[in-house]
Amino acid sequence: MAAQITQTTLKPQIIPTNAGLRTFAAPPTALQEDIVPNDLFYIRNHWTDCPEIDQATYRMAVDGQVSTPLSLSYEDLKQLPQKRFQVTFECCGNSPVPDYWSKALRISTVMEGIKGHGIMGNAEWAGVSLRDVLEKAGVKDSAVEVMFEGADHGPDETVGDPPEVTYERSLPIAKAMHPDTLLAYEMNGEPLPLNHGFPLRLLVSGWYGMNSVKWLVGIHVLDHEFKGFYMTDRYITTNEPGSEVPYTYYTKMKVKSIITNPAPGEIVPASGYTLAGAAWSGEDQITKVEISTDAGATWSLVDTVRPRSDYSWNRWEHQWNPPGPGKYTLMCRATNDQGDTQPMEFPNKWAGRGYGNNMVFPHPVEVKDR
Ligand SMILES: Nc1nc2c(c(=O)[nH]1)N[C@H]1C(S)=C(S)[C@@H](COP(=O)(O)O)O[C@H]1N2
Numbered sequence: 001m002a003a004q005i006t007q008t009t010l011k012p013q014i015i016p017t018n019a020g021l022r023t024f025a026a027p028p029t030a031l032q033e034d035i036v037p038n039d040l041f042y043i044r045n046h047w048t049d050c051p052e053i054d055q056a057t058y059r060m061a062v063d064g065q066v067s068t069p070l071s072l073s074y075e076d077l078k079q080l081p082q083k084r085f086q087v088t089f090e091c092c093g094n095s096p097v098p099d100y101w102s103k104a105l106r107i108s109t110v111m112e113g114i115k116g117h118g119i120m121g122n123a124e125w126a127g128v129s130l131r132d133v134l135e136k137a138g139v140k141d142s143a144v145e146v147m148f149e150g151a152d153h154g155p156d157e158t159v160g161d162p163p164e165v166t167y168e169r170s171l172p173i174a175k176a177m178h179p180d181t182l183l184a185y186e187m188n189g190e191p192l193p194l195n196h197g198f199p200l201r202l203l204v205s206g207w208y209g210m211n212s213v214k215w216l217v218g219i220h221v222l223d224h225e226f227k228g229f230y231m232t233d234r235y236i237t238t239n240e241p242g243s244e245v246p247y248t249y250y251t252k253m254k255v256k257s258i259i260t261n262p263a264p265g266e267i268v269p270a271s272g273y274t275l276a277g278a279a280w281s282g283e284d285q286i287t288k289v290e291i292s293t294d295a296g297a298t299w300s301l302v303d304t305v306r307p308r309s310d311y312s313w314n315r316w317e318h319q320w321n322p323p324g325p326g327k328y329t330l331m332c333r334a335t336n337d338q339g340d341t342q343p344m345e346f347p348n349k350w351a352g353r354g355y356g357n358n359m360v361f362p363h364p365v366e367v368k369d370r
């Protein structure tokens with residue numbers, strides 16, 4: 001008997017990108033809407049199993065350089081003033097250059113999910129301002145950084161060394177005290193899903209994803225810089241010997257844009273088509289999105305760049321009437337209010353892990369008579 005097509009096989013799903021079911025990308029069509037639904041939002045976990053925390057007994061510790069250490073329950077957090085807004089974020093390993101990525105992961109074939117730009121998303125988040133919690137505890141003048149402790153730990157995912165490490169990241173005190181740095185308990189109107197950090201995650205608006213610690217159990221105010229494994233051995237890149245800056249730290253997301261319509265493999269009708277996509281730039285504003293339909297030889301401004309909602313991406317659209325059937329290479333390029341624009345090539349080739357790729361991406365399409 002032929003296999004039955006069920007609702008499940010028809011529904012788009014997140015795509016695994018590595019062994020161990022730790023990273024899943026959003027399918028390309030999930031990036032076509034303003035909001036990525038929770039079940040299609042990318043997942044990036046350092047361990048296969050995620051911690052299962054009981055909401056009833058959950059406590060979050062706030063300690064270190066504070067006048068009153070706190071132990072907050074889920075209910076305590078819910079009592080604080082609520083903030084709700086959209087935030088777009090991407091993993092700093094999104095849009096990897098396949099060559100560099102396969103070298104870093106020591107894999108010979110690049111898995112489907114790793115191609116493209118699916119290790120990102122936009123959602124509406126609700127929670128409380130981290131600042132409100134820090135002010136409740138009373139941050140001392142000696143505070144330099146705040147360290148965030150996740151409940152997940154184990155051997156490092158790729159090399160198993162260190163054999164025991166906890167997911168911990170820190171922020172400079174200024175970003176921690178920014179009113180839009182959230183402790184989020186809701187995602188798109190639902191309690192935070194298990195894979196996205198239930199019951200509480202940090203959400204660092206405008207910064208790369210690894211800063212937004214999930215399954216948050218501790219907020220530790222420090223009088224020094226935190227030098228944990230995920231600060232010094234991951235999510236930084238060593239630059240070429242002799243470079244002015246020896247290491248690059250990835251904090252706020254660089255200016256970037258992608259084409260979402262047509263999706264990869266979608267045939268464009270020769271009669272005309274509305275190209276669409278997204279552009280974002282961390283804390284900065286997008287001022288311009290350009291489009292090329294001839295592989296970067298000529299550029300024009302896109303027809304429409306829609307305003308963003310708080311920290312969301314800007315959606316853009318452009319009517320294209322192709323000269324005729326055939327193969328074309330489309331490209332888009334965004335510029336921000338600091339004057340930064342996307343480079344034509346992957347900016348830090350030296351870096352083995354290929355983080356922070358914001359190059360102008362070629363988007364091949366086929367136009368056919370219909
Ligand atoms: N506790 C914890 N927080 C974490 C991670 C993790 O593995 N453990 N992964 C980080 C990384 S690298 C990214 S890109 C984002 C992904 O968030 P998401 O899975 O909700 O999309 O969470 C960050 N926070």
Ligand SMILES: [Mo]
Pocket residue numbers: 044090091092093209210
């Ligand atoms: Mo990430």
